[in-house]
Amino acid sequence: MLKLKTNEIMGACVARRRAWGRGALAVALAGSLALAGCTGGTFEEAAEGAGEKTEQGQSGQAQGDNGATGATDAVDWASLIDIPGMDFAYSDRDRDASYDEAAATKIALTGQGATVSGEGAAVEGSTVIITAAGTYVVSGELTAGSLTVNAGDADKVQIVLSGASIRNEAGPALNIQQADKVFVTLAAGSQNTLADGASYMLAEGEDEPNAALYSKADLTINGTGALTVEGNYRHGVNSKDDLVVTGGAITVTAKEDGLHGKDCVKIADGTFAVTAGEDGIQSSNDEDPTRGFVAIDGGTFAIKAGDEGVQAATYLRIAGGKGQVEAADHALRSEIEAAMTGGEFTVEAGGKGMNAETRFTLDGGVLSIAESDEGIEAEKVIVNDGELNIVASDDGINAAVAERSDETAEAAVATDAAAGNSNGGDAASADNAGNAGGAPAAAPQGDAASGAPEPPAGADGQMPEPPTGADGQAPEPPEGFGPQNGERPELPEGAEEGQMPQRPEGDPGTEGAMPQGGRGGMGGAGGPVAANASEDCLIQINGGMVTVDAGGDGLDSNGYVEVNGGVVLASGSAGGGDSALDYEYGAKITGGAVILAGATGMAETFTEGTQPFAMVAAEGAAGTNLAVTDEAGTVLVSYTVPKAFQCAVVSAPGLTEGATGKVIVGGTVTGADSAGYATGAAVEGGTTVDFTASTTPSNEVGRMGGGDGGRRGGGPRGGGARDAQGNATEGEGATAGEQNGTAPQQGQNTGADQQGTSGQGQQSASAQTPQPEVVA
16 A cells, blocks of 8 residues: 655644545655655654554664564564463462361451461561461451561461451552462452552652552462452552462452562453453563463453553463453553463453564454454464454554564663664664665664654755745645545546546556556555565464454555465455555465455455455445355355445355356345355345456456555565464475574564565566456
8 A cells, every 4th residue: 555654744644644645646645745755655654653652663673675674673582482481280279279277377357456366477566467387267357457478488378368358558458578379268258358558658769569469479369259459559469470360259450450460470260350550460571481471261351451451571371261351552462472272352452452562373262352443463463263353443453563562672772872873773784784785774764762764865865845835834735635624635537436546558657667556655566665564474364263344454464464264254444545455475365265345445365375266346335245156156155244345355165266256245145144154055136246266366456446456566475385373384485483483583584585675676566476357
């Protein structure tokens, strides 16, 4: 698609790019922005991205020889995570909530104080102190005091809450300072409360303890009783080591995090109602590759978070459980990798529904993203099994270059600044060695704080002058367009909604410029590869069921898309600015039932495959069923498209090379499910459009209003295969790292040799892959 890099003074134009930056306005707008110091190409949008986490590589990236970006610092992702070394198991004692009440020490809370019956505990004013291993049964109410554990570092302590209420305005209600491991057991049928105050009396320079239930030792919560935690100071529950929960009905309200385990959070069972001002559940250890994970194996959840719903520093693992997660930012987040093998979760997010930097793998379970900015974002998104349902205001699934967290990036920038490196890191110089011509790659320019690169310098090394009379302001939009009211000018005569204007035949300006059907400034049609492109980026669907209702692109990869099986039903934007399928290098299909429906303006199809496919001009309103049948009229795949559409990319088992298939719009499909999906069914009524299925795209997509037609600069993979983890297999262009299953490296060139640096010596698009057919 055509995207334009803008500086700050062009913010208003950027904000309206989807309203008038496509179709007939695209060429005119490109010219006007160039006058203001802007250039074609895909870059992050400064105005839209201000103050937010942007997509891949906004800050300090340098472009390598294949057009992929290099990070400010090369990230060795494989060294940051060791999944085989992680301990996801639960001990017998974690799960065993039994205790010998007769042998236990009894602690009776009496309002302002307490009494102790047994060994190992003592009362000091309004504080009860446990100093030895053993089992302690706590009951009654303490209105202004605390229960403290300060035992030996090899001691295991079991605290049974049996109708206990502890409130402490000056610190934690339950304060575990030392022990090997503490088990908080919720007695059957009991109701228990732990609450702190809004301010703590801490020593100067100290910021801990910081939770109503605070522990410096491994902490396990088990049992079948109920526990209410009120974290009025900062966190609700915070363990500086492991936090394990195997049972109980737990309600947490917290000013910051609800449940926090530095080394890990493991949940086997329980019922959770968490309301948090920041993260609902978090593990934060990013220094040990075997720590910092969140593992959910069971339980029922209702999480409302002011920041992220569930956040892991290294690995988010969902193998069971069910529930709802509502988050102001990302609902499910991992700084490195995430996987789901079971469970059933519905999430609503102000940011991304699922966000894992390097990889998200779905091997089972049901993940429904009911509301999001982007449904899923990771460098690799792999779907092997399970069910994935996405509603997104922007892209549904986005494969984007992995980045380090803001905190780590800021630290790196500070280090570089202290060392006198104003270019934002070493990656640019590292990339220099890979440039085809051996010349150094130009360091990105721009405000280091915003991360948005400056427009290219003029001939004298200075920024081009703005248009006369602009006085530093953005140039006026085309006549008739009002940024405030969203109006746009009339399209040129003969042009249709979402179409790129066609150049006159024989126009000399077309020679060497953007060929018909291409996207200016991107990898398609021989233009430079997008600045945020990487051959490490991959959306791979091998099985399962995927439905996408996106306001932007349905499937959007900054590298490749592969469909090898499963069912993929996706709807992209109804406008001309996005498409159901978008990629930088290529899209391959070898199996699966696919309907990708959207607008024609930026439409793309598969570049290659062994299963026949077609792009079909077929129009319908939102909520219209679209069915694909074979020549005999049997439904191969159907879909009730949630947005208005003008074309669809279709493929399914049963289509054969050169055979005529049919797309039926508006028919009634027998036995269709809630998504309108059925196969092997009959369809009645509707409007029929014939198409010819083929594994080879044709050259006719220029008639679809200027879409890429599925061909990107950089060319197709050439048959390169990847396994179910998204790694290139040996002998098919895989790097050594990919063959070993290691995490991808930023800026890594894993594909075939490119034809020089981005925008220089690019091979002609038409010389690489023909464009797909449109049959109306």
